[in-house]
Amino acid sequence: MLKGVILVLFGACSFGILSTFVKLAYAEGYNLSDVTGTQAFFGMVLLWATYLIQTKFRSKETPKPILKTHWAKLVAAGAFSGMVSLCYYQCVKLVPASVAIILLMQFVWISVLLELIFYKKKPTKSQILAIIFILGGTVLASGWLGTPIEQLNVMGIVYGLISALFYASFLMLNGKLGTEYPVLKKSALMITGACIIIFILLPPHFLINGALGGSLLKWGMILAVFGTVIPPLCFASGIPKAGLTLSSILSSVELPVAVSMSALVLNEEVSLVRWLGVAIILGAMVLPNLENIKKGNIFKTKTT
Secondary structure (H helix, E strand, C coil), rough: HHHHHHHHEEEEEEEECCCHHHHHHHHHCCCHHHHHHHHHHHHHHHHHHHHHHHHHHHHHHHHCCCCCCCHHHHHHHHHHHHHHHHHHHHHHCCHHHHHHHHCCCHHHHHHHHHHHHCCCCCCCCCHHHHHHHHHHHHHHCCCCHHHCHHHCCHHHHHHHHHHHHHHCCCCCHHHHCCCCHHHHHHHHHHHHHHHHHHHHHCCCHHHHHHHCCCCHHHHHHHHHHHHHHHHHHHHHHHHHHHHHHHHHHHHHHHHHHHHHHHHHHCCCCCCCHHHHHHHHHHHHHHHHHHHHHHHHHCCCCCCC
């Protein structure tokens, strides 16, 4: 179980540092197309290469899974992941990285809303309470209370909330589709869909304009490894060992990691009030799982 905990934490921390790297890439003059395109492209190449290598060395006696989900559905679902990158990284461009991650974390209550709309699943009392805390914590953590309205970047906030909507949709589809696929193959198909939608909306000029000869290659590989390769592999291996309930709590470490990185590396000001907001959001994420913790289900290893 300790190994599972470490893997889940590592995967969440990996996600948490992305916004800082994106800000650094923007500071060097690269744009949204460069950042999202290189992450998706190199992520796709790395995942498919890893999957093919794994397939080559897999024992011939290993039974092949029965695939019920058409691969095209996974590619289409992956397009939502691509839209997350486009909207979130545009948000990072317009607002501080520490605020962008807070906006993305709104996917928690948006997921509850989507389940209500599409699956008629009513939220529990603890989920409703968690949503209230998340919204309140967001106001504190974002620093909006002390910021004049005219200084707020409305489009940055909009892009952040849209990225949260796409992320919630992606998680919902990811949990429903292709559960019988090998992790690497499923991840590779989904990042292929993400790459396709990004290239359609933002043509990959970086492939022909010589940008890869500079530091873009470095940023693209960093974002691909920490945003596309490490998290799915860590979660796929760690969640069954740590259990779903504990994993959902551990994955919330992404928020303080992102805020800490923005403060330490980007020198963004994060006041005590904003840290209080972060703490409230983290507590709200744990709240819906309290019932399972009380029942002793936190150590379950069964996944759905």
